[in-house]
Amino acid sequence: MIFPAVLPSLRCVTCGSTFGFETDRIVCQKCQLSYPVSGDIPRFTDDRHLASFGRQWNKYEVAHDDEDRATFQAKTGIAPGDLKGLRVLDAGCGGGRYSKVCAEAGAIVVGADHSSAVEKATQLCSHLSNVAFVQADLKHLPLEPASFDFVFSIGVMHHDADTKSVFDAVARMVRPGGRYSVWLYRRNQWWQERLNDALRNRTTRMDPTRLERWCEWGGWLGGLPVINKTLNKIVNFSAHPNRENRICDTFDWYAPQFQYHHTEAELQSWFDSAGFNDVRVLPPEKQGQVYRWVYEQNLLIGSGVNVTGTRSTRTNSTVENPGV
Numbered sequence: 001m002i003f004p005a006v007l008p009s010l011r012c013v014t015c016g017s018t019f020g021f022e023t024d025r026i027v028c029q030k031c032q033l034s035y036p037v038s039g040d041i042p043r044f045t046d047d048r049h050l051a052s053f054g055r056q057w058n059k060y061e062v063a064h065d066d067e068d069r070a071t072f073q074a075k076t077g078i079a080p081g082d083l084k085g086l087r088v089l090d091a092g093c094g095g096g097r098y099s100k101v102c103a104e105a106g107a108i109v110v111g112a113d114h115s116s117a118v119e120k121a122t123q124l125c126s127h128l129s130n131v132a133f134v135q136a137d138l139k140h141l142p143l144e145p146a147s148f149d150f151v152f153s154i155g156v157m158h159h160d161a162d163t164k165s166v167f168d169a170v171a172r173m174v175r176p177g178g179r180y181s182v183w184l185y186r187r188n189q190w191w192q193e194r195l196n197d198a199l200r201n202r203t204t205r206m207d208p209t210r211l212e213r214w215c216e217w218g219g220w221l222g223g224l225p226v227i228n229k230t231l232n233k234i235v236n237f238s239a240h241p242n243r244e245n246r247i248c249d250t251f252d253w254y255a256p257q258f259q260y261h262h263t264e265a266e267l268q269s270w271f272d273s274a275g276f277n278d279v280r281v282l283p284p285e286k287q288g289q290v291y292r293w294v295y296e297q298n299l300l301i302g303s304g305v306n307v308t309g310t311r312s313t314r315t316n317s318t319v320e321n322p323g324v
């Protein structure tokens with residue numbers, strides 16, 4: 001879905017009206033507010049905030065089809081095969097790997113991200129006509145509220161100054177009876193949190209090129225057997241089998257200004273208070289008794305809390321549950 005196809009879904013964040021298209025801008029048909037369109041992407045934000053993400057997603061090739069489908073299913077609780085024909089929002093799409101999974105499964109997808117990562121996402125999905133991207137803040141999405149059958153957000157909201165305000169704003173995009181799945185960083189043991197805060201206090205101030213060089217060391221450590229399963233309980237670095245993913249994941253951890261860690265109870269309570277039913281905690285992607293024990297002790301740095309729920313239909317009884 002190239003830009004003209006997404007135009008009817010866009011709504012002015014100030015007055016809620018639709019947009020018209022004029023040369024290289026979209027213009028609100030009511031209040032005349034206008035935004036640039038470049039590279040087939042409407043740009044409601046620029047790249048100054050969350051710039052590290054634009055840098056990492058545009059630089060590293062980290063999409064792997066089979067792995068991304070499996071991770072999508074584990075972190076949303078939805079099989080890609082169940083998405084055909086549904087309207088799906090990827091909230092914080094980054095380089096677009098999960099938007100691609102959904103669009104290849106036949107969903108009609110909108111991916112939104114604050115950063116220039118949407119350029120990589122557009123490129124990654126250039127062979128698909130049923131996906132479009134917008135560069136926008138999730139707290140002020142230029143989209144019609146309650147218009148998506150399924151909304152998911154993987155590893156995103158904890159990078160805002162206020163995780164819950166992003167959660168609530170994105171929740172409003174789910175139609176009554178639609179499904180919402182959110183994955184956030186898990187709160188670890190106090191000593192891990194302290195050490196991580198102290199480290200990130202330094203790394204988030206570093207020049208990104210210098211930090212990337214450190215992350216290359218992290219990528220090397222993550223490739224060493226045994227070390228990558230032990231030392232990373234103390235200091236986080238990625239143990240992904242692919243070196244480029246390891247460097248990207250490690251940069252992803254140490255560069256962003258905000259990185260909040262949450263508990264399952266906290267995330268479940270947000271679903272409850274936003275009017276979601278059938279709220280369920282999703283199990284971690286990896287299996288095994290030892291893994292499960294370490295996970296449940298909150299010892300795994302970079303692991304998540306993962307919850308899914310269905311928006312109550314009581315506010316609008318005309319919409320049926322698609323059964324996703």
Ligand SMILES: C[S@@+](CC[C@H](N)C(=O)[O-])C[C@H]1O[C@@H](n2cnc3c(N)ncnc32)[C@H](O)[C@@H]1O
Pocket residue numbers: 050053054091092093094095096097098112113114115117136137138139153154155156157159160166252
């Ligand atoms: C760790 S990346 C995850 C990207 C993607 N979900 C994935 O897993 O491949 C987090 C993304 O969230 C985006 N993000 C964080 N806060 C945001 C906000 N308030 N509005 C829009 N995007 C946001 C960042 O720009 C970044 O690309």
Ligand SMILES: [Zn+2]
Pocket residue numbers: 012013014015016017028029030031032033
């Ligand atoms: Zn307007």
